[in-house]
Amino acid sequence: MFVLLFNFSILFSFWTARMLALVIITGLLAFASSKPCDTEGSNSELLLTLNRNLVHSLESPEGLPNPSVHLGLRLSHHHNQAKETDHLNKLKNELHDDIQTSLSNSQAVTGIMALYSLALKSSCYDLNTISFTADDKSETLLTHLKRQMEQEKEHIGFSHRPLTNYYQYSLGVLALCVSGIRVSNHVSHKLIKAADNEHFKHGETESIDTYAMAGMALQCVKNSGSYSHNAEELNLTLNKIKQKLLASRRSDGHIGNEFSTGLAVQALLAMGSEVGDCSASMEAMRTAARSNTYHNPMAISQTLPALQRKTYLSVKTLDCLNEDDTLVLEPVDPAVVLPSETKVNVMMEVVTASGAAAAYSVDVPKGSSLLEALELLERKNVGFTFQKESSLWGPFLSAVNGEQARQSDRRYWHLSSDGTALTEGVGDFKINATQKITIKNTSY
Secondary structure (H helix, E strand, C coil): CCCCCCCHHHHCCCHHHHHHHHHHHHHHHHHHHCCCCCCHHHHHHHHHHHHHHHHHHHHCCCCCCCHHHHHHHHCCCCCCHHHHHHHHHHHHHHHHHHHHHHHHCCCCCHHHHHHHHHHHHHCCCCHHHCEEEECCEEEEHHHHHHHHHHHHHHHHHHHCCCCCCHHHHHHHHHHHHHCCCCCCHHHHHHHHHHHHCCCCEECCEECHHHHHHHHHHHHHHHHHCCCCCCHHHHHHHHHHHHHHHHHCECCCCCECCCCCHHHHHHHHHHCCCCHHHCHHHHHHHHHHHHCCCCCCHHHHHHHHHHHCCCCHHHHHHCCCCCCCCCCCCCCCCCCCCCCCCCEEEEEEEEECCCCCEEEEEEEEECCEEHHHHHHHHHHCCCCCCEEEECCCCCCEEEEECCEECCHHHCEEEEEEECCEECCCCCCCCEECCCEEEEEEEEEC
16 A cells, blocks of 8 residues: 656657667666665655654544554654553553453454454553453453454354454454464464465455455464464465465555555565565555545554554564653644535435345535535435444444344445445545445445
8 A cells, every 4th residue: 555657758759769768767667676665764754744643643532542543653663652651541441341341242352352452562561460251250351362263263163254254363363473372273274274265355355454464463373383283384375365465466556455555565574575575565655645545543553554664563572661752742723624615416326235226316515524425315304314333444334224234244334436445434435526326235
């Protein structure tokens, strides 16, 4: 998440030049294909910048502490121990309380509980000292996570899909396995079958994130030696996932899109991929990082480990001894962004679950986020309203014009610009030109 560009009209004017260029290109491609994934030496400053940006994100007062950000920091080569310790304490208090509230309300918490477990484990924290209460009974974090996974497995049995989704299901398997808990053969088998039957989709689109997380989860299960059902079946599924990821690599090296490449490379590394399989993707991530594509903390938290040849499986072997503490942060002046005087027109189309459509138009300053455009449109009082909820990736739409799109109903608001699905959320996507935004209530 490499392309060599040549001006062929100039280089190939004569036959001899054409032959020479062919030799050069062949040599360069051979070099590129042999570049190891650990080419970070010449990119150390880029990695430090990403690391500092991730630490700076901890200073944001918005939302709950993010366990994925903590994971990204703990898997890095360089640390700011004071900041990481402070964030760990926030996770144990604020995030813990939020998960407890969800449990008390009988809400599924598989994904966030799994990430919480991995974050604590990455700081070598004793998970047996963390507990939650449900039905007036206090049990450890990992006991609750095992119960969540049993509920997910049972839901697959009668509805052919998890209670949450296969991404969260994979996270649950991974968190239990990394924490040294034997994963039930039945739980693992459900994930194997889902991968074999290509059930990892978001709407009509294959979810590369889910394939990546499932690959890491099943690789951990394989490494643990706990899957006694059918070892050959597990090996075949892991190979299928690997081939699926490699087949999803674009010409620019990204796997799926810019924001799924980090997890995909982690999965390839975890599954023992040959270095040539991910060199182009490593370079694609570095190129995207230099252009500030990864400004969202979640994106950095998944990309930074991959760029350092670390994966979520690496958490299992962390000992937290003799760690670096050299990551010094310099004060950052708050960025003052003045509204652009240039306005661009945005056509907004809202398509409900029934297929009914409504169209709106709004002029916004160039460079506005989609969220800012929606807020401007709502203030025009033309019948458009929306509600949003928070997530680890930032805000997302939960209701538009009074109609909900709930995960419990297997629905979400699908966003596209001029017919192309957005890869960023409403808070990150920037509007720099006249375009049509479609907001469609979609099932998955």
